[in-house]
Amino acid sequence: MTKYILWRLVQGVVTVWFIATATFFVMHNIPGDPLADDKAVSEEIRENLERKMGLDKPVLQQYVIYMGNMLRGDFGLSFQHENRRVNEIIRQHFPVSAILGILAIVIAGLGGVMWGALTALYRNRWPDIVIILLVILGISVPSFVFATVGQLALVTINKIAGIEVLPVAGWGTIAHMLVPALVLGLGTMAFLTRLMRTSMLEIVSADFIRTARAKGVPMAQIFSKHQLRNAVLPVVTVLGPSIAGITTGGFVVENVFGIPGLGRYFVLAVQQNDYGVIMGTTVFYGAFLVLMVILVDILYAVIDPRVRLE
């Protein structure tokens, strides 16, 4: 077990190094000039800017310098938010994204398992049909639509109630998080519902269920002890990437609800050719994703005794 985890961690480090390297060279080749802005500047000022940002050296040398700094945990300066370090940006904004993401993934996970189990129980009856319709909606409608509609719903609810039931935007209390987290988790919830449903139905026809039924085990016990526990396995598998996806993919939701998360920086940095922030956030998120996948693999072994980590 320990050996396995260690081995996975080594693999993870290599993966992150690869992500960093690929991002570094791709980033230096995207069109656009990171130092250009509305007002044109003279050659002299440009050279000074390049020197300050370390862009005056050959790309390979920049790469070596950057990797050296990264090993020491220093992601350098932001190009756009001059005077702020990328480490500081990540430290300030990732916790916000993480809190929103955790809530979203819990809503998605609990909801997905619950709705999925329900649809399987009521297969081809009206609860199943209604939920599956909603699932298709949840998967196909992009999150910015949910965000906008969700916010508009809040405006209407507050207006009808005459008091502020839930705030329309902003950040700081639980009340601010509920709707954004729901919006953020909807897509994943829909996906998990479908996954749960499929795996529930598959298990129902499995031999050990038939055996249990033949032995006369009560239905409730079959459902909770055998069916649910087995069916939830595939859900756990996709949970890892989903967690990373949700905690990083909050750009739209953060934008609409005015949440100071890292997702905004992650996306805007690419548009602004902000090399410092692009590298910092990509490497950080890459490492986060790798870690989540490893965690899920370990969790898998805990839930399913048939899986052994070697």
Added chain:
Amino acid sequence: MADTYKETTATASPGSNWQLAKYGLIGILFFVVLLAALGWVTAQLEAGTKSERAVDYATNTITLALSSEPPQLDSTRATDMVSGMLLGHVMEGLLRYGPDNDLIAGMAESWDVGQMGGTFKIRQDAFWSNGTQVTAHDFVFAWRTAVNPETASQYAFILFPIKNAQSINNGEMPLTDLGAKAVDDFTLEVELERPTPYFLKLLAFPTYFPINEEFYNSTDGRYGADAEDLLYNGPFEITRWVHDASIRLDKNETYWNEEQTKLDALDFAYIISDANATLNLFATEKIVYAGLNSENLERALKNRWRIKQHVDGSVFFLEINHLPERITSNYNLRKALQLVHDPAELVYKVMKLPGNLPGESLFPVWLKGVNGNFRDEYPGPKYVPNEEKAREHLALALEELGVEELPPLMLLAGDNPVSNKQSEYYQSVYKEKLGIDVKIDKQIFKQRLAKMTSGDFDLVAAGWGPDYDDVLTFGDLFASWNLNNRGHYVNEELDRHVAIAQSSSDPVERMEAMDRVQQILHDDVAILIQYERGSVYVSDDRVQGVTRRSVGTDPDYTRAYIVQGP
């Protein structure tokens, strides 16, 4: 298999309900505990916004939203509008714009300015927010910092009228040679490079704001990065800045003219770029101001809110590439494009957003001339569409270029719904009326800039916002030496007139020179003016005394006050 399905449905028996309820209960309990935990963590992080009502009578505070986070608030390097607006509230230069958009005394209590320089008396009751006095040295330090090549400020050019500023910025002279000296703590002496009739108007611009040297050095390179990395000498001070979430401005008690400040606080409690979200906040009375765009305008109308308009000062135009290797360097081709150019159609039929004005001249209608508005005194030429003449010029162009058919014109433009609409409009106009194909090259901001700089376009949609309240803020844009002249338009006569406006002290002579410039730009088809941008917005009528400006701090809440609602 059919049997199995039947069995499955059978599992929804009453017996399993208790088990399910138990799972449900555990789920809910887990969720509640999680909520409490996350709420607690968030409170510890203090990363939040404390959102109050739009207008709070008890605390004499108004709440607003910002459209973007200021990159930093270092006045020597700030370039964007949000930073400019905030700096205008928390800082003050030698002069500032008053409620009627005229220049009034700021940190300077009196001044005496001549052709080649002047003396400014700094008021002795001006203090920084940490209690130290604002002195002439603070101005010298700030200006030196701004032109220091190490700072690499994009706005260094605005200080170039000061003696040696440009040479210092080019690294040819030491900082101490800058033509600004503190004779004593309260006397600032400025030498100019050449006669600069509009010098006073520059002094209200953020790059000219003072900086306390001792404090600047104590921030260890972080000046302007956070609320505590700044000192304030303006009507307000930033008391809380949560990045990407909120910026709170409280009344600055050490401000020399503090009785003029009526509000106790300006709370920018939200930073949201989404226009619909901002309008939602306005609708629920969380903020006092929301900008409108063509999409949410209708909603504002439906709600019967009073829609207000404001000319924001910027002028938009199609810049033409004049480099010899481009077909657009052909005069007759440009003339043909001009003869089908109809800004009124663009503004009223394509853009359809109230507030915008059809463009006629590079000089917007609000600019001041000799006595009244420049455009009233010098209306300038107008676009008169004439398809027949356009085709004649096109035929001439084809002949001169020696081609049967024109290669497609490359139109470089932004990649957003507003730009797309405009680009497609030009594409269809040129095709229909002249048979010219247009290739639209959609690029996001930085990519577009890179292509503009390298000259990789025939036409590019561009715009210009004013920096100071003088015709020259637009007038020198197409001088051959101006780096923002991305189409590389070169015209000696125009250059000569710009030089006159730069240094003549006779207002009539200056305005006449600028009139010549607008005439030349039109006659030679240097650019095609599209529109003067207006903004439409809704605002809470309980807040009064807000000044809107085309140049300078906009909107300006420094003299705003709250009245009792209807």
